[in-house]
Every structure is written in structure tokens, then in C-alpha cells.
Amino acid sequence: MTGANSYFRTMTATATVLVLAASLSACFDSKPVTAPSGVKSPPTSTVTVTAAPSGATTTTAPSAATTTGSSGTMLADLRLGRRDDGDRLVLQFTGAAPPYRISRTAGPVADCGSGNPATGPGEFLVLTAEPVAMMDDEGRPAYTGPATVAGPGGAISRAVITCRFEAQLQVAVQLTGNNQRYTDSTLTGPGRIVVDVKN
Numbered sequence: 001m002t003g004a005n006s007y008f009r010t011m012t013a014t015a016t017v018l019v020l021a022a023s024l025s026a027c028f029d030s031k032p033v034t035a036p037s038g039v040k041s042p043p044t045s046t047v048t049v050t051a052a053p054s055g056a057t058t059t060t061a062p063s064a065a066t067t068t069g070s071s072g073t074m075l076a077d078l079r080l081g082r083r084d085d086g087d088r089l090v091l092q093f094t095g096a097a098p099p100y101r102i103s104r105t106a107g108p109v110a111d112c113g114s115g116n117p118a119t120g121p122g123e124f125l126v127l128t129a130e131p132v133a134m135m136d137d138e139g140r141p142a143y144t145g146p147a148t149v150a151g152p153g154g155a156i157s158r159a160v161i162t163c164r165f166e167a168q169l170q171v172a173v174q175l176t177g178n179n180q181r182y183t184d185s186t187l188t189g190p191g192r193i194v195v196d197v198k199n
Contacts, residue, residue: 074094075164085199093132094191097193112163118160122175123179125175125182126173127170128170151176157176
């Protein structure tokens with residue numbers, strides 16, 4: 001009887017250990033926990049980063065050196081006059097006098113647009129100014145005078161507009177002699193470029 005009781009206690013203890021082991025295994029099960037029904041998972045957002053194309057270009061806004069429009073000064077007048085010691089060329093503008101350069105060259109001087117001769121032979125002072133707008137916003141030029149202006153008969157024979165193209169103004173001043181001295185300057189109110197050629 002004592003042996004039977006001992007066997008029964010041993011089996012009971014073994015069964016208890018097995019039940020505890022099963023309970024612990026259930027507690028540490030690796031299965032994912034599913035949220036109860038009616039509870040929504042927080043929304044997720046996806047951010048996509050797109051690299052710029054390898055051939056991408058950057059467009060630069062046009063500069064103020066345009067051939068039309070109010071953004072640039074325009075030629076308003078071209079005139080020649082006599083002075084005591086020589087002749088004077090005046091280029092008058094609708095705004096400030098633009099940057100310019102003067103070179104001495106032998107003619108003929110070519111038209112900058114067509115490349116054809118715009119003058120005959122002779123000695124010239126070639127004045128190039130830019131940027132100079134050719135027309136206003138409505139397509140009207142400020143200067144409507146002739147392209148060739150005759151000199152007063154002293155140091156300057158004539159002045160010829162040889163270029164009004166792509167914001168560039170060029171005036172060829174034909175001299176009556178050789179190696180004549182000259183001075184140039186700018187004036188304001190209105191903007192002017194002045195060239196004085198000595199006799």
C-alpha cells in the first residue's frame with residue numbers, strides 16, 4: 001500500500017510539472033500579437049525622393065541689354081555742329097549714356113548686320129555703344145532721323161549709322177583730314193556722348 005501511495009505521489013508531481021511547463025511555453029510564444037478588432041493601426045506615410053535628371057539645365061533671365069523695350073536707353077538724336085577749333089558730334093539718348101568705345105580705322109566701314117560696306121574710303125572714328133535699345137515697348141524707335149548726317153564742312157565730313165543690331169549702336173565718323181586729334185566725353189540731362197574733332 002505504501003508503494004502504491006508513493007507511485008501516485010510521483011505521478012501527481014510529474015503531471016504538475018508538465019502543466020506548468022505548458023503554461024510557461026504559452027506565455028513565451030513568439031507568435032505576433034494582433035490588435036483587437038475595432039482598434040486601428042496608426043497610418044504610415046511613404047516619402048519618395050526623386051533625383052534631378054542628369055541633363056537638367058538652369059535658365060537665366062535675360063539681361064537688360066535688349067534690343068527693344070524700356071529696359072534699355074535708346075538713341076534719340078544724332079547731330080553735328082561747328083565749333084571754334086573743330087567740329088562736334090553729339091549722340092543723345094532717352095536715358096543715361098551707355099558704355100562706348102572709339103577706334104580709328106580706314107574705310108570702308110561695314111554694316112554690322114549685312115557685312116556690306118556702309119561707307120566709302122577715308123579715315124574714320126568708329127564709335128560703338130552698347131547696350132542700346134532700338135525700339136520702345138510698342139516697337140517704335142526714338143530716333144527717326146537719317147542714317148547719314150552731313151558735317152558742317154570743317155573737321156568732320158559726315159557721320160553714318162553703320163550698326164543698329166542686337167543692342168549695339170555703331171556710328172562711323174568720317175574725318176576730312178588724317179590723324180586729326182579728338183576728345184570724347186559724356187554729359188547728363190539728357191544722357192549724351194560727345195566727340196570733339198580738332199581741325
